[in-house]
Amino acid sequence: MSRHSGSSRHRSHHSRSTEENPEDLVEQVKSIVTLLYEVVSSRPYEWEAYLPSARSAMRALDHLRFFRDPQRFAEQVWMLHGLQDYAFHDADSGCIHDIAEWCQAAWLRILRNYPDNVETLTGLGRNWLQRAQASLARIHREEGNDSSSQGSSSQAGTWPPRSLLDEDEDDADEELASPPADPRRQGPLYVEARGYLQPAVDFYARAVRSADALGCTTGDILASAAESQMSLGNVTGPPGDERHFAQAIRYLRSAEAVPGYTLSVYLQQYLNDYGRYVS
Structure with a gap:
C-alpha cells in the first residue's frame, strides 16, 4: 500500500514539475526531432527503433499546446518538417499513418494563424x-x-x-x-x-x-x-x-x-x- 502511494506521489510531483518547466519539455522534444532528422538522412532502415521517441515527442507537444502559439512559428515548422520526413521515410512503401496525420493537423493549426x-x-x-x-x-x-x-x-x-x-x-x-x-x-x-x-x-x-x-x-x-x-x-x-x-x-x-x-x-x-x- 505504501509503495502504491509513494508511486502516486512521484507521478504527481513529476506532473507538477513538467507543468512548471515547459521549456525543458520543449528542449527534450527538440533533441528527439534532431535525432529523427539524423535517422532519416543517414540510417532510415533503423526507423522503427525511434518510433516510441517520435510518439512521445508528439504527446509532449500536444500537452503543451505548442502549435497554438503564434510566437513560435520557426520552431513549429522545424519540428514538423522533422517529424513529417520521419513519417514518410519510405513513402513508396507507405507511411507511419498516425504521425503523418498528426503532422497534417499541426500544419492546419499553424495555417489558422498564418493563412x-x-x-x-x-x-x-x-x-x-x-x-x-x-x-x-x-x-x-x-x-x-x-x-x-x-x-x-x-x-x-x-x-x-x-x-x-x-x-x-x-x-x-x-x-x-x-x-x-x-x-x-x-x-x-x-x-x-x-x-x-x-x-x-x-x-x-x-x-x-x-x-x-x-x-x-x-x-x-x-x-x-x-x-x-x-x-x-x-x-x-x-x-x-x-x-x-x-x-x-x-x-x-x-x-x-x-x-x-x-x-x-x-x-x-x-x-x-x-x-x-x-x-
Whole structure:
C-alpha cells in the first residue's frame, strides 16, 4: 500500500514539475526531432527503433499546446518538417499513418494563424503528395506486371493528350496522342491516389500564389507544384488530365527561369520533351 502511494506521489510531483518547466519539455522534444532528422538522412532502415521517441515527442507537444502559439512559428515548422520526413521515410512503401496525420493537423493549426504562409502551405502540399506515393507506386507495379498484355493503354498519363497536338504536326507525332481511356482509372487505387493528390495540387497552388504575391517564389516550390500536377494527371482520365499536364509544364517553365535554380534531370527532360505542346 505504501509503495502504491509513494508511486502516486512521484507521478504527481513529476506532473507538477513538467507543468512548471515547459521549456525543458520543449528542449527534450527538440533533441528527439534532431535525432529523427539524423535517422532519416543517414540510417532510415533503423526507423522503427525511434518510433516510441517520435510518439512521445508528439504527446509532449500536444500537452503543451505548442502549435497554438503564434510566437513560435520557426520552431513549429522545424519540428514538423522533422517529424513529417520521419513519417514518410519510405513513402513508396507507405507511411507511419498516425504521425503523418498528426503532422497534417499541426500544419492546419499553424495555417489558422498564418493563412497565406508559403512554408505552411508547402508543408501541407508535401504531406498530401507524399501520402499519394504508396498508391502511385502500387499502380506503377501493377501496370508494369500487366504491360505485356495491356500494351500502351495501361500506362497512366500518356503525354500529350490528343487535343494538345497541333493540327499541322506530322504523322510521326500521332503515336504520342492519348490512347483510348483506361477503365482502370475508375478503380480503387486510382480513386485513392486522386483523393490524396487533389489536396496536394490545391495547397501547392496556394503556396505558389502566395509566394508570387510576396516576390519570394523559389524553384523548389514550383518544381514540387509541377510534380503534384503531373502525378494527378497520371491518375486522371482524358480529357481532365490535359489541364494538369499543361499546368505542370507552366510551373516547370517558371522554375527553369528562376535565377540559380536547376531542375532535376527528370523534370528538365519532361519539359524539353513536352513543353512544345503547351502555349
